[in-house]
Amino acid sequence: MNGWAFWLDPNTLWVLAGCVLLGLSCGVLGCFAFLRGRSLLGDALAHAALPGVCLAYMVSGVKSTSLFLIGAVIAGLIASFCIAMLTKHSRIKEDSALAIVLSVFFGFGIVLLTSIQHSGQGNQSGLDKFLFGQAASLVGSDVTAMIVISAALLLLTTLLFKELKLLVFDSGFGRGLGYPTGLLDGLLMLLLLVCVVAGLQAVGVVLVAALLIAPAVSARYWTEKLGTMVLLSGCFGALSGVLGTLLSTRVENLPTGPVIVLAATLMFLFSLLFSPRRGILMRLINFLKLRRKVLEDDLLQALYELIEVDRTSPLTRGYAADRLASKAGKRPASVRRALTSLQRRGLLAPAAAGAASTNRSSDAEWTFTPAGLQAAHNIVLNRRLWDVYWMNEQQYQALAIDQNQEELTSQLAPDVLDEMLRQLASYDLLPRLSGHEEYAAPYPTRQGGLSS
């Protein structure tokens, strides 16, 4: 199959259409399953379909896709009923219930499958194909069935979007509003089941579960809105369907189902690493930035407090890097890097006195620039206000302070700020170095709190 000739091959087109539709509907429904914490349900339902298919064949004696589908759906319904019963009426937890139903149904299915094989009722190879997936065997009628099924699934999801949204995010609230959440949950289960059964033929028992999970998890990385997530997930699913089919038509012996799953997994990995807000790379960058900021703030505070304790002039007296490092409790090497960065930001400068006493830059003594003193003052004030807040949490509980924000001062009303400053003064912790004026005022009596 060279060049683009395969576009003209009707067989490939059927397979392509089938896989795209499958990816689309699995992606869309997978979102709801994922958000409901039921990602592995698809796996269990897919395995549980085996006895249904075998029984359908044993009862009817013919190999008909639609009969197999009906058998699989019935078996899936029984399986989800069993899972619900096991978790509701015994101490068995949900994960064990899934594993039990998955394996017992599959085992029973294998008993049926092998006894069909051994009884010699003609050729049973169609059963295997149906369960272990062979996208290449999809023909026109299968794809027509898939089109109908996917259209129905997508239509139902669109119509019930609001209800499903409520169900996955806050089912208790939904029940309170009077929505039949039990019924909706059952419906979601049924939709999932139909989707899984439709996918069996193309990608097989194990891998249809992946199509439900991977696109949904990937989409979650890119958005905070359910509508966007569902759309994205559907697109990811469809795209992996396209990639899988195209690759497997190009390379000999490459099975379609696993390639589709690998394509979806690659998209997941890409999202995991590079998504702008939740991706690992972005989080790593943010973490490093935060660490640098904390280190620099710590150093400014250390210098500020050293000057406070020694009661020297803030803009002239300098301290060596090692002294700052031991005061802030940081490693000297990283402290030196941070000091140069602070110098570049114009917050610190080598002290005049220090420069006179020694010329070696590594031993240079550092002091504030006026801007640096102001910045350090703000940092120290903010941190000490937080200390006061935590020490008197009961008193300030009613204020609805966002404890995750770094800045406290801006969150406070003027009278609360005054109260806190008064408390700071009573602990003898009010930061007193600021602006351009030299430090002159005699420090109030008790001062143990600062240096220790």
Place this chain on the structure above:
Amino acid sequence: MNSFWILLTGALVAASCGLLGCFLILRRMAMLGDAISHAVLPGIVIAFLWSGSRETLPMLLGAGALGLVTVLLVQMLRQGGVKHDAAIGVSFTALFSVGVILVSLYASQVDLDLDCVLYGEIAYVPWDTWQWAGMEMGPRAVWGLGGVFLLSLLVICLFYKQFKVCAFDPAMAAAVGIPVTLFHYLLMGLVSLTTVASFESVGAILVVAMLVVPAATAYLLTDKLHVMLIESVAIGILSSILGYALAAWLDSSIAGAITTVAGLFLLLAFLFSPRYGLVVKAWRRRTIKWNQRTNL
């Protein structure tokens, strides 16, 4: 003699899986067993391609390594902020796909077919014997499984207390200084080994069944861990014996029949367990109601 070997293999699978399954259930990691049993496929194929034979040792090593890779992957994804079940689902299906692709690409060189991988064939066990110093030493699977069983038994006996605390209260275990992560990986390593050793005889899905179903049955019958372990192993062995008989009667897959019997045992326990059974609870409720009515 063949029946004996098949029964012995089934009993060994049931015993090792039953032992480890209890801890999986208690730690709510039943689906991790499912994940491992699928994800070892690429390990088996790579070991097979690399060693060029069906020797047990390379396969055990390859698959054991992949089992641990799965556990690591799940752990890493969880730390990256992915939900637990989604993390399991993504990692094992991806690894399984790699395995299936490898099998298809090297189909001519690999004497493994997917049916065998998925549902195994215990009936062939007696013919794959192990010769050592010119002597027939019995089926290879029995030796592999026996070794893994003894290893699991030894590890669990040695560290029984640690495993117990980790299973019921990992936070407390960490607080009293037990290396929880180490025991987690030790357990997962044993699960991987057992999965692989059982693989050829019972297949991927049925390993999950033997790991979870007898243990869950025992879980419904008792509140004591050591009783649960013993009952789980006993139920597993009983299921494998009855399953063999059922398979002979129906002329069907032995592994499937063993699973079916195990499922039936679970159903019985679910309904009639003296403490947690559905019927027993309903009956107890009725007695209370009746007593109240007579007292009034």
